[in-house]
Amino acid sequence: MALTSSNMIALGTPAPSFSLLDVVSGGAKTxxxxFGEQGTVVMFICNHCPYVLYVNPELCRVAHDYQKQGIGFVAISANDAEQYPQDGPVAMKAHAAEQGYPFPYLYDEQQDVARAYQAACTPDIYVFDSDRALYYRGQLDASRPGQSEPLSGKDLRSALDALLAGIPPPERQYPSAGCNIKWK
Structure with a gap:
């Protein structure tokens, strides 16, 4: 699997709207x-990417820590389930339960939402403010599988703390990196 970096789209970009299948409930979520009252973290992930598997515990911890402060969280998988059946809705539902996701896990079957967000990799993380303007896009932290940097969520946590404090977005934002989205 080739290491792919996220697209660093312009801060202030409005959050695209969506209505997608929530694999846990079986209904659609918009x-x-x-989206949370204070802001929202939109994450493009999947079930099989080693980079996502590595960061899953910290994604859950960050969500637990910030949801109670009015930050919404949502995970979206846009991988082609025909070519990668382990990333289809049935497997996603089981994976969400296994990981204990405290956020909705949505399936972007047509890949339109991933394209609208210009998502490129898994994990690909976006933070939008309460006005739905892009505030942060980039890495969870500098940790990667097989490296010595500890998994901390430092970059995402720092951005969320700044957002909640009402200060401008961090000037230095580093792209996320992981497996490429499996396009149809």
């Missing part, structure tokens, strides 16, 4: 339903 952006309006998952």
């Amino acid at each position: 952006d309006v339903e998952v």
